[in-house]
Amino acid sequence: MRPDMPSPAVADQPLISIENLSVQFTRAGKQMRAVQDVSLHVAPGETLGLVGESGSGKTTIGRALLRLLPEANTQWQGSIRYQGTDLAGLSKTDMRRMRGRLQMIFQDPVSSFNPRRKIEDIVAEGLEIQGIERSERKLRMEAALRDVGFSLADVAGRRPHQFSGGQCQRIAIARALAVQPELIVCDEPVASLDVSVQAHIINLLQDIREARRLTMIFISHDLAVVKNVSDKVAVLYMGKVVEVGTGEQVYSRPAHPYTRTLLEAVPVVDASRKIKPAAERMVMPSRNRPPEGCAFRLRCPRAADRCAKEEPVLGVGPGGQSVACHFPHDEPAPNLVSESA
Amino acid sequence: MSSAPNSAILECRDMSCLISARPEPLRVLEHIDFSVARRTSLGIVGESGAGKSMLIKSIMGIAPKSVQVSGAISIDGQDLSGMKPKERAAFIGRKVGIVFQNPMTSLNPYVPVGRQVAEAARRHLGLSREAARNRAIELLSVVGIADAAECYGYYPHHFSGGMKQRIMIAAGLVCDPELLIADEATTALDVTVQKEVLDLLQTIQEERRMSLILVSHNLGVVAGRTDEVLVLYGGRVVEYGPTAEVFRNPRHRYTEALLSAMPQMDQPAHSRLRTIPGQPPSLAAKPDGCPFAPRCAVAADICRRVMPPMAVASDSRHRFACHLPLEAQAPMRSPDPIVAQGGVGHAS
Amino acid sequence: MRPVDAHSNPASSTSLADIARAAMPATARLRFPGAGMFDMLAIAFLALLVLVALFVDIIPGLVSPKFPYGDFSQLPDLTLNGLFGTDEIGRSILSRVLYGARASLSIVLVATCLSVSVGILLGMLAGYYRGPLERMVDLYANTMSALPSILVVLAFVTATGTSVLAIMLILGILDIGTYARVAKAGVISQNNRDYVLAARAMGASDARIMIREILPNLVPALTAVMPTLMAGLIITEGSLSFLGYGIPAPAPSWGGMIAASTDLLSRFPVLIVGPTGAIVLTVYALNTVGDYLAQRLNSRERGN
Amino acid sequence: AAEEQPVRGGEITIVNGSDIKSWDPAINGGTFPGGPMDMLDAVYGFIVYVDVDGKVQGGMAESLKSDDAKVWTLKLRPNVKFTDGNPYDAEAVKFNWDRVADPATLSPAQAFVASWNKGIKIIDPLTLEITLPSPDRNFGSSLAQLAPFIASPAALKAAEKKTDIKPVGAGPFLFDSWNQGVSMTMKRNPNYWDQPRPYLDTLKFVVIPETNSRISTVVQGGATMMAGYPYQFGSNATAEGVTTHEIKIPGLYRAYFNQASGVFTDRRAREAFYEAIQRTRLMKAYTQVDGYVMPTNYFTASSPYYDATYKLPEYNPEGAQKLFNALAKDGKKFDIKIVTYSNSDLKRLGSYLQQALGAYENVSVKLELVDQAMLTPTCKTQGNFDLCIDGGVLVSNGAEPIISNLLGSKGSDNWGKYSSPEMDKALAAANATMDPKAVKAAYAEVQKLVVQDLPLYIFGSETRHLLIRNNTGGIVPSNGGILQKQFLFVCKSACTTK
Amino acid sequence: MTNLMPYARAISGRLLAGIPVFVLVTFGATALSSLAPGSAAQLILGDNATPEQIAQLNSAYGYDLPLWERYLKWLANLLRGDLGETLFSQQPVLQVVFDRAAVTFEIAFLAMLVSLISIPLAMFAASHPGGMVDRILRSVSSILLAVPTFVIVVLLSYIFAIVLRWLPATGWANLSQNPLANLRYVALPVLCLSLHQTAYLYRVARNEMVASLQEDFVQVARARGLPLGYIMFRHVLRPSMPQILTVMGLSLTYMLAGSFVVESYFAVPGIGWTVLTAVKSHDIPLVQAILSLTVVIFVVIFMLVDIGYAIIDPRVSVS
């Protein structure tokens, strides 16, 4: 056990809390707001799922809270508190020490390994940087690898390209685990894996989360996966949180029309009915010039005048979740959740 | 309209693809047998590397030079093997429209989109510049591009991914093909856009009374959208039959494992998923027997040695290649809704 | 889709390729995947050239390149030293060509080491930190590409004089910009790769990331441009010697030998064959290897 | 040879290896075909010239005569005018020479002219009388080589800087256009004094540095003539449409021993050098042609002053090695730097020397190749060499002024700083008398001293040739082979003998 | 869609980027000239000059000033459009440079034209990769690329001028004065200059087109049954153009300023030869002017290349 583990007294406090985080990127001289005014809290041992379409700012949030955004063209505001410590205020050395507690798993397992380095070096790297002794290092590596179903002998001397995508992702998890973190940000960890391998990784993450009492932020655009792994789900649209609540709340009584659109679009493995193609088309608003008022209103079937004038803020939704909508849905989710099965 | 109205629009008999390599050629596809009836849709599913794209490319005659394609392919009743390459290209170009996976790269960024839609019509239908243009504009509005006439001269970068895929569909439709093939046409798109494009494809297929091949690695994409489904694994057809039937009552162990490995929306949070051990087979070390045998929980000795033949389920259109198939569940109640919707049934 | 380049297609190589392959030791064979006949021959030629350059003074029976071997401007005969004939003052052309290889290669190698090391350093820093440093590196690279290399070299050589060391340094300056640019591009592209991010997430310092994570991955791209740039240096060094600003006499140099033979070309055309052959073959081999490496790099990148 | 009558008209192109640097009549040296004076001559005309037999003839001036070698009378031609209309008269001539004598002009002939320009007396507009400080039998030829060009004083005065000088002379041609370093065009001077000459309408000079290119340019008809050596022409000399013309003026191939510093201050080193090298072989390396006859002394066998008793040391490798060893023992290791310029012939020569000497023990040789333009500064001005080799032959028709320049302790071509009172005395004696016997005796003494002191390395002799289109008529060489342009004409068919 | 912005941006961007390069190069020239041994004064004054006279001349030309002062002076003069006179012939430097540049431009332009032959060849070879023509052209271009220009020059002039005597070995006739003669004189230099560039352009174009042929949109076009020839022209040529254009720009700058060997060997009075002789004779005003011109040429050519991109690539106007 680490000496600085949270004491039970503060365990109910969020492990990490993001307050009013905004991130802007400068590209070709133009500013782009990738994340706007996002506040999220994750309690210890909890898994937060982040969903949203491509470009909605999922990755950006994940990286911001590990302070991994590129420095050159990025500005950000807001605070990220980890057990009460504001990460933004930490010096480089303090942040380095902090990195032992915060880890990340990436989407593409193959590209998250340096192709020129040996697996054991890759796994040991974090420990080396954290200044762990050699003998201790080996023990921890072995433990971490065991957790993901490898032994040190399996990987010793081999290089990333000698492993398949799924194996690489397992090793990536081991690498993150080796430093014994308290929080892991998983950025689409299964998106690039084949279906038959994906289940493996999801199960593995679940097991480890339980065994190590890890807190997780799980980013994915696959709503089914998110549903499976998360306690709490936040739906992002164009850099803003439009709905956040427990998985149960969000999936069974989605309040925001966007959440519903997302849920309806998920291809489900259900061939019992032939799908009726929808006739109408949606309009995608520009990311660089977001519309006035509610960002979703152009695609929203419920949009009214008010939506164009007034930007909705997060409020309590019908299921108890938070939702940023003037006209939230109250009814249960449409026929997606097939009680029929 | 066509020479043999009752024949299948596409028929593949015992098709194999070999890539010349040392020490022995790579067997990308082996003994593929299937057909697509007129006005029906076929889904082809399989994991990455299963050979889906190779299958499509071989049919279209655009496989790389190093690939040797054997077997008989006929389109609209005409055997392609007898044709000269040029003749064959023109024939396929007229009969088959195709939409590829990546909308970002499938359109030539240097050519106005309208022209890319129109060019095949000029070539194959012998339309004049003006006529081809009009036709392209018409099709662009069919696929849902507003201000099609204005957009004719725009370049691909003016459009979003979903729009590009629509344009690709328009281009695929320009010669009034009888078959439209969409090879992972929605994989690169967001879920919401994916749904739209799939809807569009489905609508068009029904309106235009075409046949459709929908290729995807995602079982969810073909479920509920196709009449029949073909499951590829390691370059082999492992299961093939009416979509509803295959999904409801998979007989091949792979299909079944795949279905249950997918997280479902109706499962509670933190429920364990069923997993398939091992990796999809690599081309270089493909087993002799059933390609799935090394990962199969119930594989027997014979599975590892002998490739199982295609067995026919009680419902004669559902076939699978497994020595130890799953039990057939009670047959579905008549009438099969899909056949009713799809119209023309199989001749067999 | 993994397109197959026609030139690496094993089917297009003939039995000669197999001979070339068979001539390589087994371990070496493994390292040149997809190499065609010409690639193998080029690699073999360069290996031979390096061997010759290293061990030229212990080749049995080879006369000194500085002392007379026969009469002036003699035709070739079938002896070792007379294989290419004798030069205008009676020295063995073969011996001079072989010693010239040593001169050319050592100059080019030293220059390349210089430009690679400085180029990598600048390029990495520029790519990693961007900002003013990047602008300066770009400025340098642009400036160097705005000027014909021979002009730069001549300008320097008139100032510094023609010593071997000076030529090495000057040639070394030429390609710094190019290597820096390649390194910079590599760093920038890798900076977005997840493994760099992963290292940063582990708390790795900038220096550690640059040295441990980025540098090793620059190697393929750098080695792919290196042979071609080295071929360019061989030509520049040759031009310099040809114009009379190269390695000081009596040290043999290919360009110098060609220059010496041009005046006598109408009387003794054979004089030009040896040195020209040497320079053309070397450049050809280097270009071929460069193409091969670049193509391998490409296919690997496409494959990933 | 078919005697063809000269006709008016036509154009001739002379191709040279380098261009002039300025039009200053006082500056440009080089009395050989292809040299700067060759080009200046077309505009200014030699005031007097030395013909192939070594006799001084009137050029722009009518005559230059003396009875006692001390007082010389220069007679000018009447009615000769510069092309700006000013008369080519005694005033103009004196003005030009005074200008040469002015050190500020930086003329190479400054020392020579300054020694007598105070003695110039204008008798009448067409006559000058020059009184020399001491008798000089060769005053005429020295003048022809060193200060032969008279430009219009008005043009000289008009120029602020030397490089601004416009070419205004009274010679056969008028300056037309100049693309420096590339080509120069001149038009016929309609007011030339010697009508109907010049025959040509246009005279062009083209600059092509590369010897082979020069040759093939003439062979292909891109130019009319070039000067060179037979070894350079090779089989091109017999090509269709061209012929060669020998300019029967002997010249010497030579190198300078630095006798101001370094190992060559020791006579043994110079002797060793002579003995160490087989000079016929050296000439072959240089020219790639066999059959050169080695001169045995400054004067060759064809010269009236030739004395067979004094012979330069012959090839003697053992002797050379002994001398090298002896030098090394005295702490004067034979460690030399050879300087020459980087044309390929000289590079060959230098490399051969280096190679041949390299075979000896106690010898080390460094070869330094400099730009042609830098040779004189490096060798003559800075003295930064042990052995300096200048290209081409040093033309000497007759003994003077070249011999004094080479061997006199103050001679302008004495790059090696050879200095011997006996030699100076012998040279002065040869100059001071008009008596042929006394001259011969004095030169015998010179040859004896040459062998005794070995002031120069003489390694060959040759005559220059012209490679010429065979429809060129009127080839009349003067000073060192420079053609008298006013005589040149274009024949209708081949008129020059093979 | 006649949006002029991209062009304006290409032009201003290149010009701005060109300024520091210009300063660096011209300053470098000034600096180098003071390092070089021997001096222009010595060469101008001749062998009889005394050190005092040389010093005097040096100060008259301002060569004794500190480096930066000399450079600023030169810059000031440049802004006034006065680059002084050449040291020896006392012609206005600008005029000399423009005269010589005209010659070089002609040769470079013709060589460029000749080298364009590589593009149809590349199109053919690329459309049949691995075929007979592709393999032959690949070998030929490899060999051409391996032969240094100075060897090409020697060999071609030996063959065509000395052995066959078809073409004049050297010399020059002005285009305006004698176009026919000009054509004869220009032939060999153009051939020598273009061989290398042709091979290079061929390689780039061929590889680029082969790469373009792998693009998805080409697969799509092939799947639509469009003939190969049509695909090559419509879908492959244009995407390959930016790279080809870059190489053309590079080779044009190379040919405009880098043709020392060719120009001096063939005695062509162009920029390359002039700068070579100017370097040798320490004609600093001339060297500086030519270097400036080189940089300006580089900037202008790449400005044109950028404009070319803007014309060819519809995306440029957006990004």
Ligand SMILES: Nc1ncnc2c1ncn2[C@@H]1O[C@H](COP(=O)(O)OP(=O)(O)OP(=O)(O)O)[C@@H](O)[C@H]1O
């Ligand atoms: N380094 C960067 N520089 C500039 N813009 C960036 C950068 N990183 C992200 N962006 C932009 O910020 C927005 C949000 O990006 P982000 O990667 O967070 O989205 P995402 O939700 O993770 O999308 P995806 O599902 O595609 O991964 C996008 O529009 C993206 O283009």
Ligand SMILES: Nc1ncnc2c1ncn2[C@@H]1O[C@H](COP(=O)(O)OP(=O)(O)OP(=O)(O)O)[C@@H](O)[C@H]1O
């Ligand atoms: N040109 C080629 N050379 C060698 N192997 C190839 C080539 N093209 C494809 N393959 C191999 O053939 C197999 C089938 O490839 P194909 O592209 O058809 O798969 P896929 O099912 O479309 O997969 P994905 O979902 O990744 O697109 C793969 O293992 C692939 O590596």
Ligand SMILES: [Mg+2]
């Ligand atoms: Mg992301």
Ligand SMILES: [Mg+2]
């Ligand atoms: Mg595919």
